[in-house]
Amino acid sequence: MNILVCDDDKAIVDAIGIYLENEGYKIVKAFNGVEAIEVIREHEIHLIIMDIMMPKMDGIRATMKIREENNIPLIILSAKSEDYDKILGLNFGADDYITKPFNPLELIARVKSQLRRYTTLGGLETRSSILQTGGLMIDDESKTITVDGEEVHLTPVQYKILKLLTANAGKVFSIEEIYEKVWNEAAFNPENTVSVHIRKIREKIEINPKEPKYLKVVWGVGYKVEKI
Amino acid sequence: MNILVCDDDKAIVDAIGIYLENEGYKIVKAFNGVEAIEVIREHEIHLIIMDIMMPKMDGIRATMKIREENNIPLIILSAKSEDYDKILGLNFGADDYITKPFNPLELIARVKSQLRRYTTLGGLETRSSILQTGGLMIDDESKTITVDGEEVHLTPVQYKILKLLTANAGKVFSIEEIYEKVWNEAAFNPENTVSVHIRKIREKIEINPKEPKYLKVVWGVGYKVEKI
DNA sequence: TCACAACACTAAGAAAATCTTAAGAAATGC
DNA sequence: GCATTTCTTAAGATTTTCTTAGTGTTGTGA
Structure with a gap:
């Protein structure tokens, strides 16, 4: 090579x-x-x-x-x-x-x-820019997010967080990890910045933010997007 | 570390x-x-x-x-x-x-x-985040535990204990050892913290907690998860 | 074999840790 | 300078953890 x-x-x-x-x-x-x-x-x-x-x-x-x-x-x-x-x-x-x-x-x-x-891939490029789990769909090319066919608007930070979690659906990310991956720097005092963003994302993509279907918390560990 | x-x-x-x-x-x-x-x-x-x-x-x-x-x-x-x-x-x-x-x-x-x-990164090549023994399965990536296909919810401490025992299925761990590995500190104040957690875990993963199938006691020594 | 000592189990509630939410201040972009 | 986005703060809600104290079980040796 x-x-x-x-x-x-x-x-x-x-x-x-x-x-x-x-x-x-x-x-x-x-x-x-x-x-x-x-x-x-x-x-x-x-x-x-x-x-x-x-x-x-x-x-x-x-x-x-x-x-x-x-x-x-x-x-x-x-x-x-x-x-x-x-x-x-x-x-x-x-x-x-x-x-x-x-x-x-x-x-x-x-x-x-x-x-x-x-x-x-056999050298042939078939890069799919679409991530999906259940009714949640992220088209990274057009930066578009839809839930059950309905388009929702996320801000840049919200988009990055959701994309990270959806691209690795099922995997749990700690708050530190999320901060690090999205902001590209180690967080040494993240207060609760991330969880506020999580709240905002849920508000937009979940039918009932109190009982999230996609964006779930794993107590004492972090957050994940359910793999459906 | x-x-x-x-x-x-x-x-x-x-x-x-x-x-x-x-x-x-x-x-x-x-x-x-x-x-x-x-x-x-x-x-x-x-x-x-x-x-x-x-x-x-x-x-x-x-x-x-x-x-x-x-x-x-x-x-x-x-x-x-x-x-x-x-x-x-x-x-x-x-x-x-x-x-x-x-x-x-x-x-x-x-x-x-x-x-x-x-x-x-080290795990990138050959990551198998799944531990299993009998019908008990632990997916460490999604922090998910299933018993006979049914998902059960464990708290962080419970999860850590079960993971430790399952990752070393068959090996008996003394209460002190469990405490040390899970809490990350040697200072041991016996009480019966560990056994309370064991009780809770059994309640969740065992059909009949009185006659545990997975999480067994070894009298005078400690606990182990049966290797099946 | 029986009593007792060591060990294991259970239940419940207080304390601690963690997550959620709301509201407003600060920063950013047009 | 206005609208949007992001961050901070703090209080409230929820979940988890620890402790206590009492009950049950096992093994031993008199």
């Missing part, structure tokens, strides 16, 4: 290269978006790791350009300070993202995960 | 130790990089907190050295005056960093966050 690593910081490219080579992957390097596109045309590449901030052509523009031609799995690298929404929310074609500084183990896990997904 | 705290300032090591012990972690101490590396070879360490400025071997060199051998989550401690970019930007293998003086709550949040990340 050949992996293209693209970052203007040579030290980072080298470090990532070493981790991945240890796992048995072949590494190809590029130091800006223009180079990356050239490399992809010339080599057979199975996965791309791309930095956001780069001279000449930034990672987002490069990703969009690459997506015009093919669907090679692509993981974005970004600094924590950069705008989360821009990376996750804006759908510009990346499959996953990792924030710097990153845990090498996490990088490897995500790379494997992407390669697995790609090969089981 | 065992956490290695490494700093040349004993007062800081002790302070961090106290905060983390309160959260139920076991602490191992080291006072310079060389010691840290030795400790890691000898003990099972799940997370490292490392100061940057230290005699003998500084935190960055130590981190790089550690990274040659393994991927234990590592949080860097650094004074505000030190070059921030050097720590954040330079990728030498740390997973997160905290600046001194730090907020204890923040420290704990980041520690938990790292441990969570590490364990969920």
